[in-house]
Amino acid sequence: MRKLRLIPDDTKIRFMWLRRFNFPASILLSVLSVVLFFTVGPQYGIDFRGGSLLEVKPVAANYDLGAIRATLGQLNLGDVQVTEVSDPVAGTSVLIRIQQQAGEDPDAAQQAALARVRDAFGDTVEYRRVETVGPRVSGELAYNGTIALLVTIVAILIYVWFRFEWQFAVGAIIATGHDVLMTLGFFVVARLDFNLSSIAAILTIVGYSLNDTVVVYDRIRENLRKYKKMPLIELLDRSVNETLSRTTQTSLTTVLVLLALFIFGGEVIRSFVAAMIFGVAIGTYSSIYIAAPVLVYFRLRTGQTAGDSEAAEATGRA
16 A cells, blocks of 8 residues: 655755744744733633533524523623524534622622523523532632643653753753743634633643654654764754654644544534644644754754854855
8 A cells, every 4th residue: 555645755845944934933923922811811711710601502493692692681790701602413502601700608699690590591591501610719720720731841841851862852842832822822812712621722732742842853863873974954954854744644634633523523622622723733833843943052962053053054055
């Protein structure tokens, strides 16, 4: 059987030369993502804000979404969001998000708000899902999610440091940090719900990106031993090109599965899957355009610095 090849085996793309353009662009977008995250902010879900989420299906086929909003507005529950959701399997439903209610006993106040919603709608809707998270629990979830993310990044640093040289560990952390920042920016721009499943998506993206980066780094380390006199720029280009076919095929097959989940998986996992699709794409990009090119600025070989590599690159072009 003939092997599927999306990318020819003998590609000679000059990825290291392209770093002059993608490095400034990546830095700019990463900084912009941080600014957006702390100024505009993501659309925090119930997990982090506290409150209730109801998924209901109106009994009447010709229901009016405006009438549902008007009914909830008369209850004086504060910030209430109503969204219509179409699911190819379960049909059309309505998501109702209610903010955490104030009071001496927030839990009791929230339950009272849900009771008022049930009384207002009566038998006109079918309740599919009801989720409630108190303010104390939401704060703990946000704290634990942040700690999990930081511990994961530190564990990556230690793992790569022991498996490779310190230059590779720093390069992997830079690439991973780039992916995390870009994903956070994507959550803000796309206005996806940022909840516990979003933290799980980021952790999954970190693992995927690291796996892709380690594959590239393994080939670089092999070529460092095999081509001891080859200029570093040329060696890095050769290594990335040799792993390009594997990287693109792995990414494509993963994205195809995620697209199926995004289309047919329903609203509950849609934010998670959308973040994963973006994360796979940006993780593939960082493995090729960030993780390998950043090694140019480290001393991978005795006596060869970034300046020596630039000189070798200029000589090769001449």
